[in-house]
Amino acid sequence: MFFEETWLDIVARAAILSLIGVAWVTALIRLIGLRTLSKMTNFDFVVTIASGSLLAGAVQASEWTAFAQALLATGGLFGVQYLVARIRRNSEAFEEAIQNGPIMLMYNGQIVEGALDISRVAESDLFAKLREANVLELSQVRAVVLETTGDISVLHGDTLEDRIIEGIDRP
Incomplete structure (x- = not known):
């Protein structure tokens, strides 16, 4: 990509592609907002993981087309996340279709056994929290919620x- 000498090309690719990739992701985050890296929803979490994977692919690219594809895919992911967040704000039906609801694991000092079963949360994990x-x-616990x-x-x-x-499932 940059040099004929293999070791020099590897070093240059690592440094230059990493710099460009990180700058690109930083610019996207500045443009779209900090929600890009949030884990407010399961969709946000998937986008965060996928963007990290795409950035790793971009900095390891050995051809310009692969590098460009990874950067464009990252931009596409962030764009889709932006659109989904906008639609979620305005459509309760869409929100319910793509998002799991929170589940009440304890209420007023009492463990909700059915909720532990449904959510597959062990009582030992609940006590750790x-x-x-x-x-x-x-008796001090008003509620424990699996978000x-x-x-x-x-x-x-x-x-x-x-x-x-309000709106938390209580199985």
């Missing part, structure tokens, strides 16, 4: 506003 959130007594991102939120304290847990 409770310890991580500094819960000292199960759409796969994260587990632990809500504890004296009270819990209904609006915070």
